[in-house]
Amino acid sequence: MHRALLPAACAAIVLAQLSAAVAQAPAASEPPAASGSPGEAGQNRIQVVNRTGQDATAIHAVRSGRADWGSNTLPRPMPTDKSFTLRTRTEAGCRFDIRLITADGKRATLRDRDICATPRVEVTAADLRPAPSRPAEGTPNPRAAGSSGTGFVVATDRVLTNQHVVAGCNKIFVRTADGRTLPAVPPARVDESVDLALLAVPGDPGEVVTFRSTPDVRRGEGVIAFGFPLAGLLSSDPKLTRGEVNGMNGLRNNPNHYQISAEVQPGNSGGPLLDMQGRIVGVVVSKLHAQNIAKQTGDIPQNVNFAIKGSAAQVFLRRAGIVPEVAPSSGADRSAADIGEDINRSTVFIRCEK
Template identity: 65%
Template structure:
């Protein structure tokens, strides 16, 4: 940043405080096949016991699992036909807590998925430490956006994950996966490459050609203002306004696609669905107003896709690339494609 003091004019978009493999272990066949259902452990930790009883029963009965049940595994159960469709299900977890779902209609939905949000303390109290691979509900949290660029690799902004004790990503199908340190970073570009085992999604393709032009339509996709807005991803449309960023930064574009805190690290896509940038920041309208007497409107920035792709190559990856030719897609179609690969990032401190 050569022409202006970066931190006085720019507000980084960082918001503070904000397929399961089947383990087929059938119980003895006692009833009709249509009553068969699966209990799936997606809590992030091993379960020592599995219980499933007819809804309203006062106790949990016996343990139905033949042994410890790892996370991301499933257990197939076949209850008696006369037990009906409504079941309460519980996993007893390794840290002493339990994951519970009640009144589940197994006839309508023969899969009961227990996730981190279903975990609760038992009567003996909540453990003082979070289990490995499990988000800590007592942590100080910030958030941002990222997207999959290779198998088990997620790209985001450095400022989204800088200073985090632990980082989790929430996939499009609702799984919460921990990132494995260390991250590879480029402080000048404000980019960070995370290792996220567990198949977080398909890799998005970077645009290989033709060169991006001023005035081209773009789509920003991400998770702005979590906790205030709904938790689903948001899509905004705009254009490439300038070929350089703040202070004539040659590694960025200026864009008019509106972005908010939480959008940081999300993909900026052209209307062929290819990555042309990584959302990084927005102009601080209040600071500009105090300095110039005018209110700046909708001035946002993204790291150029060419710079981001080169960062990935330096990090040892070969990014997927495609030419943007032929008929452009609708913004809705671009968003649907991006959704499978765009992730919510949770930073715990």
């Protein structure tokens, strides 16, 4: 399989000299450092406190939105109820993602923390998630015939995509946001009637998405499609397109589909469709075949695309034994750029070998 390069990660955060030893966590009565005060001139301080009940073997702290986690900052395992202090250059800003890994492989991921306002971060047992499963054996064959599509993580080690993306595949591989290639473990759970497939992908393929629970999607709402169109022709990084919900049903009045104006191409299939708060509202599935329609009507349709409704996707997942994460969409619209950074961590490129 042709391994194209992913876009360069955000500039690495340069960590200043770390504490020589792990320090005893301050007592609860000890006040934190003053809001926004740097540990040294030109530096900000992050103090990570281990309250998990077991040793921490790794701590990662990177600027929010970065695709990878960088290097482990711990010089040695850190016992519970101890803390570790690191410093970052002020030009790296205040918004950081922090991850702590414990001795049994569990991990706690704390996103978008403002270290200037709250430099002390406590990680508890409630923040921990299970250790990722080991990936199955297998490597892509660059000479194998195949096709490609998009998928996104809907539960630990589970990826949702279209059934037609994986139909007839002998092997399936996914490329994660941080550039790893993981094999899917057969069999896939599929439903041809709604064109959905659930893949088991051991090895932590990405962060779990959240579906929109309420309110109901309305005609005219803004949406974002995210995925990997025209692989091998366009650049290998994911593409983001904006549009609107044009119709509440699909081709020939299909009640499981939305019609959308967000432009999609071959390779977008199986990718997430998001509202402007970053919640999943659908799964990109197809576009209207302009040439075929032109032969039937004498007119070329313009930008007619379809997505499987998020409600139909949730029904499929529950039948497959997955309880999707859901939350309401409310408040002001977020920027497309911010939504793109978030969903990138959950979206994978799918390679089907036939």
